[in-house]
Amino acid sequence: MKVCVAQVDILETMTPLQFNAFRGYLSSSSGFQSAQFRKVEAILGRRDSRMAGHLPPDIQAEIKDITSRNSLWDSFLDYLTKRGYVLPADVVGRDKSVAYESNAAVQDVLLTVHQKDPESAMVSERLVDIDEGIQEWRYRHVKMVERTIGHKMGTGGSSGVEYLASTLFNPVFKDLWEIRSRF
Numbered sequence: 001m002k003v004c005v006a007q008v009d010i011l012e013t014m015t016p017l018q019f020n021a022f023r024g025y026l027s028s029s030s031g032f033q034s035a036q037f038r039k040v041e042a043i044l045g046r047r048d049s050r051m052a053g054h055l056p057p058d059i060q061a062e063i064k065d066i067t068s069r070n071s072l073w074d075s076f077l078d079y080l081t082k083r084g085y086v087l088p089a090d091v092v093g094r095d096k097s098v099a100y101e102s103n104a105a106v107q108d109v110l111l112t113v114h115q116k117d118p119e120s121a122m123v124s125e126r127l128v129d130i131d132e133g134i135q136e137w138r139y140r141h142v143k144m145v146e147r148t149i150g151h152k153m154g155t156g157g158s159s160g161v162e163y164l165a166s167t168l169f170n171p172v173f174k175d176l177w178e179i180r181s182r183f
Contacts, residue, residue, distance in 0.1 A: 001129070001136070001137065002133065005133060008137070008141065014148065016150075035063075044131075045073035064097075071096065072127070076124070076127060077092060107179050114179070128176050134172070135168065
């Protein structure tokens with residue numbers, strides 16, 4: 001993730017005039033329309049029926065298929081179950097296509113993991129690293145867009161900076177963040 005985030009440094013070498021000199025060639029293309037990014041989000045666990053609606057039907061079908069299966073978060077919960085941790089049945093057996101909601105009982109298990117199981121705690125911390133990296137990339141993207149086009153409409157027709165800013169501080173692995181204040 002750190003390598004991806006660092007790529008923003010290269011884009012930030014362009015002045016607003018330089019970016020606007022070729023912006024028109026982008027037509028309606030934007031990161032919002034990135035099938036690959038939407039797939040990554042779905043694999044991690046983001047479940048939002050709107051996230052693929054603007055993509056071609058074949059890509060929508062792929063993302064729907066991805067969201068019907070275990071996400072990385074679901075796989076982590078399965079891993080914990082296989083290591084002997086008891087998680088709520090409604091969490092483990094939930095509809096995987098529906099967004100995961102933070103769960104106090106899962107958070108209690110995660111605290112136990114951190115206190116007594118260094119290997120599983122390390123895995124959970126790598127998930128935090130991934131989540132933090134995505135959030136850092138989003139923030140750098142917002143600031144790059146603001147620096148380059150200000151508050152103009154986004155290349156793909158979104159509200160630009162305002163839309164991008166609305167995606168900040170929205171982690172995928174919410175339970176791992178919520179337990180921080182309980183250590």
